[in-house]
Amino acid sequence: MRGAVVALGTxxxxxxAAAGAVAADEPGFTVQDPRITEASGLAASRxxxxxxxxxxxxxxxxxxxxxxxATGRTLATVTLTGVAGRDMEAVSVGPDGDLYVGDIGDNLGxxxxxxxxxxxxxxxxxxxxxxxxxxxxxxxxxxxxxxxSLAVHPRTGRVYVVGKREGGDGxxxxxxxxxxxxxxxxxxxxxxxxxxxxxxxxxDGSRLAVRSxxxxxxxxWEGGGPREIGRLPVPIQRQGESLAFTPDGRTVLFGSEGxxxxxxxxxxxxxxxxxxxxxAEGDAGDTxxxxxxxGSGAAGEDGDRDVDGDSVALGGAGLAIALAVWIAxxxxxxxxxx
Numbered sequence: 001m002r003g004a005v006v007a008l009g010t011x012x013x014x015x016x017a018a019a020g021a022v023a024a025d026e027p028g029f030t031v032q033d034p035r036i037t038e039a040s041g042l043a044a045s046r047x048x049x050x051x052x053x054x055x056x057x058x059x060x061x062x063x064x065x066x067x068x069x070a071t072g073r074t075l076a077t078v079t080l081t082g083v084a085g086r087d088m089e090a091v092s093v094g095p096d097g098d099l100y101v102g103d104i105g106d107n108l109g110x111x112x113x114x115x116x117x118x119x120x121x122x123x124x125x126x127x128x129x130x131x132x133x134x135x136x137x138x139x140x141x142x143x144x145x146x147x148x149s150l151a152v153h154p155r156t157g158r159v160y161v162v163g164k165r166e167g168g169d170g171x172x173x174x175x176x177x178x179x180x181x182x183x184x185x186x187x188x189x190x191x192x193x194x195x196x197x198x199x200x201x202x203x204d205g206s207r208l209a210v211r212s213x214x215x216x217x218x219x220x221w222e223g224g225g226p227r228e229i230g231r232l233p234v235p236i237q238r239q240g241e242s243l244a245f246t247p248d249g250r251t252v253l254f255g256s257e258g259x260x261x262x263x264x265x266x267x268x269x270x271x272x273x274x275x276x277x278x279x280a281e282g283d284a285g286d287t288x289x290x291x292x293x294x295g296s297g298a299a300g301e302d303g304d305r306d307v308d309g310d311s312v313a314l315g316g317a318g319l320a321i322a323l324a325v326w327i328a329x330x331x332x333x334x335x336x337x338x
Contacts, residue, residue: 028253028265029072036065036074037259040148041091041102041198042242047122051075052244052263054255058087058105062118066126072263076126080133083118090150090198090242095157097122102150104138104161110145114138114183117150117159136178141187145169148241149199149210153221160199161186162210168193171226190226193217198242202274203249211243211254218272233266249274 031039031054040057050069062085066076080101087105094100101118120133138161147169149162158176163169172186195212201221202209208219208226216232234240235254242255246265250273255263273281 028263029067029069030262031067031255031260032072033065033067033074034259035063036067038241038257039255039261040089040105040241040257041150042244042253042255042263043091043093043099043200044244044247045122046093046097047124048075048126049247051126052253053091053093053099054242055088055091055101057089057241057257058107060088061085062088064091064099064101066123076123077128078120078123079128079130080118080120081130082132083135084116086115089148092150092152092159092200093122094152094159095154100150100152100159101133102147102161104147104150106144106146108146110143112144114144115147117178117184119178134180136180137183138174139183139185140172141185147172147196149196151199151201151208153205154201154203155205160208162192162194162196162199164196166195169196173224189224192226197240200244200252202245203247204274204276206275207245207249207272209243209245209252211240213240216243218268220271229271232272233268235264235266237261237264245274249277 036054036056038056038060039054041055043053045051045053045066048066052067052069053064054067055064062080062083064078065074068075084103086103087107088101088103089105090102092100098119099122103116103118106112106115115138117136117138118133119136120131123129145163147161147163151160159174159178161172163172169192170188171190171192173189174186175184178184192210194210194217196210197212199208199210201207206221208221209232210217211232211234216234217228218230218232219226220229232252237254237256238261239257240254241257244253246253251265251267253263253265255261
């Protein structure tokens with residue numbers, strides 16, 4: 001979503017400074033490509049270890065960038081042809097090795113009658129290329145809506161979208177198989193109490209992570225639906241728009257819009273860890289702080305607060321910064337709708 005969150009004046013400067021200070025001792029990478037200024041989606045490559053796919057959102061070319069997770073350099077650019085590329089907000093990799101790109105944003109507040117998902121095989125070689133993807137037309141059973149979160153289950157291949165509303169929205173399930181003919185209707189299966197900007201399944205499919213601008217939640221995936229189990233350790237970022245699990249499932253990467261932004265890595269612990277990791281570590285009986293809502297890492301600190309339903313893992317100064325940005329967000333949204 002172009003310009004949705006702007007940190008104004010001193011609050012903005014403090015926010016960037018705080019993010020830099022927190023990130024200094026943690027793993028991650030900084031995006032080097034000056035073309036990537038509004039990164040709204042993030043997904044780990046299945047074909048190329050250590051590589052992550054990202055893309056810009058509205059008012060940008062329909063392109064995906066393969067970014068080296070060690071250096072932040074762009075290794076290849078995939079240009080999509082024959083598609084609208086109206087407001088690309090999310091990317092996910094399916095069990096079939098295909099990339100699914102969600103052209104699902106709606107800056108008019110949910111007025112477009114349909115949106116699209118673009119699908120194509122992940123390139124075997126990391127070279128600049130042009131691809132015409134399969135196009136899946138999407139509508140929601142209960143009417144149009146804005147969305148920025150798309151996640152493909154890594155075992156069933158089913159596609160899910162989380163609607164984006166300030167007070168929370170729903171999780172929508174697509175058909176068992178998407179079709180390129182007619183319209184694919186997505187049906188609400190659960191409520192998500194977040195102003196959601198991205199979502200991702202863990203590699204084993206046992207966890208669904210959903211983030212917002214200021215926080216996030218982790219859900220256990222049980223019987224084809226989510227059960228909330230704890231807070232995500234979301235870092236302070238200028239405009240938090242994306243997240244992805246690392247291939248081992250132990251860490252979640254968090255990305256932000258803006259040129260030269262850092263993708264932050266936060267390790268998971270306790271019940272937030274995917275089931276296959278917990279079994280491997282022999283700690284399946286250890287719920288940890290995350291199991292009772294305390295979260296893990298930063299999410300368990302004394303500065304925990306909820307801002308408009310979003311869990312925020314911040315200390316005193318960080319909380320003040322986040323609140324200032326939140327006020328700027330609300331003001332900007334009201335001005336645009338006025």
